[in-house]
Amino acid sequence: MKFTLRQAVIIVAVLNFGYFGVEFTMASAIGSVALFADSVDFLEDASINLLILVGLGWTALNRGRLGTLLAGILLIPGIATIWTALEKVVTPVAPSPLPLTITGLGALAINLFCAYLLVQFRHHHGSLTKAAFLSARNDAIANIGIIAAGLLTAITVSAWPDLIVGVGIAILNLNAAREVYRAARKEIRDAAT
DSSP states (O other), X not given: OOOOHXXXXXXXXXXXXXXXXXXXXXXXXXXXXXXXXXXXXHHHHHHHHHHHXXXXXXXXXXXXXXXXXXXXXXXXXXXXXXXXXXXXXXXXXXXXXXXXXXXXXXXXXXXXXXXXXXXTTTTSSTHXXXXXHHHHHHHHHHHHHHHHHHHHHHHXXXXXXXXXXXXXXXXXHHHXXXXXXXXXXXXXXXXXX
């Protein structure tokens, strides 16, 4: 089935908001930095897609400005994750590996579907759709890391795989923010000329 950009963005926003609740609940229950980082990222992705929905009919200049705002929003999960990771370093308790792995598998399924919906639009509408696609792509990569952290935690009974993946997710978000910011600035420059 073929979706319009508007339909794809609505579906992605709803799926991201729904799985935010699942992951945040599980992260709180098992004390996982990686799941906390990914849950905040799901909430951020839902917000980004709602902002994209609002900005679709805007001029290139205003979409560029909104893209700059989205780049700032992409920084939030990274900062929240680093804070959570620092707290976890003080009390390094390994999360339960089975719920960590299963929740990561669910997140991977959601994010692969979202990336599939958005891949056809990644070069349309400048920084806005670039932000949505990069978020879904990076989240799928992060989910593979979460699954690996769950498996390594089962083997090592250590908090470190979870911490390392959580920090890796933060780095992915920071890089995506940089890419979206660059695309938004280019969009603004192009619209001004």
